[in-house]
Amino acid sequence: MTLLVGENAQGKTNVLEAVALLSGQRSFRRARPSEMSGAEEGFAIRGVLRQGFESTCLTMAWSPGGGRSFDRDGAAVGFREASRIAPAVFLAPEHRDIVSGSPAARRRFLDRLLLAWRPAAGDDLARYEKALRSRNALLARIKAGGAVSGDELEAWTEELVRAGSAVRRKRREALIAWALFFGELAGAAGREYATISVSYESDGDSEEDLRGACRRLAGIERRRGYSLAGPHRDDLAWTREGRPLAVRASSGEIQRVVALAKLAEWKAVAQATGEAPLLGIDDFDAGLSAGWTEEFFDALPDGVTAILTTASDPARWRRWTAAVIEMRGGRPGAREALRAVNG
Numbered sequence: 001m002t003l004l005v006g007e008n009a010q011g012k013t014n015v016l017e018a019v020a021l022l023s024g025q026r027s028f029r030r031a032r033p034s035e036m037s038g039a040e041e042g043f044a045i046r047g048v049l050r051q052g053f054e055s056t057c058l059t060m061a062w063s064p065g066g067g068r069s070f071d072r073d074g075a076a077v078g079f080r081e082a083s084r085i086a087p088a089v090f091l092a093p094e095h096r097d098i099v100s101g102s103p104a105a106r107r108r109f110l111d112r113l114l115l116a117w118r119p120a121a122g123d124d125l126a127r128y129e130k131a132l133r134s135r136n137a138l139l140a141r142i143k144a145g146g147a148v149s150g151d152e153l154e155a156w157t158e159e160l161v162r163a164g165s166a167v168r169r170k171r172r173e174a175l176i177a178w179a180l181f182f183g184e185l186a187g188a189a190g191r192e193y194a195t196i197s198v199s200y201e202s203d204g205d206s207e208e209d210l211r212g213a214c215r216r217l218a219g220i221e222r223r224r225g226y227s228l229a230g231p232h233r234d235d236l237a238w239t240r241e242g243r244p245l246a247v248r249a250s251s252g253e254i255q256r257v258v259a260l261a262k263l264a265e266w267k268a269v270a271q272a273t274g275e276a277p278l279l280g281i282d283d284f285d286a287g288l289s290a291g292w293t294e295e296f297f298d299a300l301p302d303g304v305t306a307i308l309t310t311a312s313d314p315a316r317w318r319r320w321t322a323a324v325i326e327m328r329g330g331r332p333g334a335r336e337a338l339r340a341v342n343g
Contacts, residue, residue, distance in 0.1 A: 197239050
């Protein structure tokens with residue numbers, strides 16, 4: 001357990017975000033690489049991952065023209081391989097939109113879970129995204145009055161149906177694995193959390209369901225110029241006793257639910273991969289009572305490697321913490337200061 005401490009705007013979140021990028025993930029603040037870069041030519045992040053007696057050097061680089069690239073011990077790898085090598089789960093204040101935000105935010109949460117739980121599912125997601133882009137381009141051309149071959153539109157519709165059905169099936173499988181852990185954690189948190197349920201909402205599961213939806217909506221899609229059926233329109237429904245959770249829960253309750261959801265994600269990924277992912281939490285004690293934060297620490301599985309940021313006094317979390325790093329002006333504090341903070 002490592003605490004990154006310091007006042008606001010000292011670089012704590014930047015460090016945590018760099019770890020996320022190195023782990024093959026996007027920014028948990030949804031920042032674009034161009035927004036994170038301090039130089040026009042791009043940036044690179046390097047880190048050493050130690051697992052037992054073995055060390056692996058990972059590099060993530062980004063440039064405006066080339067996008068993201070990853071390197072493992074001098075050999076190029078893809079972002080899925082980086083995710084497999086360095087599995088990690090992150091929790092940040094922005095993740096409250098898993099419950100109270102847009103459907104897109106909940107789909108991002110589910111797909112991040114899916115990629116960490118079954119990295120091979122990334123192929124299905126990529127196929128679906130390509131089919132959706134191509135089909136939308138054809139529909140936009142039709143709306144604008146352009147000529148489009150019916151066979152071409154039908155071909156991309158069929159590809160969207162096949163890839164979309166695979167994405168839905170694997171999303172549901174990942175959600176079932178996650179829900180087992182979430183249910184245990186929510187039940188232990190109290191009755192008001194034990195009655196929370198999460199369900200995947202779509203217009204069907206099978207290829208025929210999606211194919212039928214495309215047929216029913218074909219006329220509207222041509223007028224609007226984009227696809228109206230498929231996994232990109234699905235959602236997660238959070239309810240308590242049958243009513244939407246976002247309108248029944250307090251801000252503190254939502255924060256706690258999100259923390260439980262992310263801890264369940266950690267457990268699901270650990271079970272699927274056979275190794276403990278890194279856990280990164282930004283402003284971990286913001287909006288949560290000291291008592292519940294202590295319960296959260298106690299609930300963390302044995303052997304977890306965690307990096308947490310806080311602007312509060314680290315002394316209150318001393319008994320859980322192995323190291324404290326004080327951030328000042330974007331850099332770690334002096335070694336003497338670290339010893340002083342650690343006592």
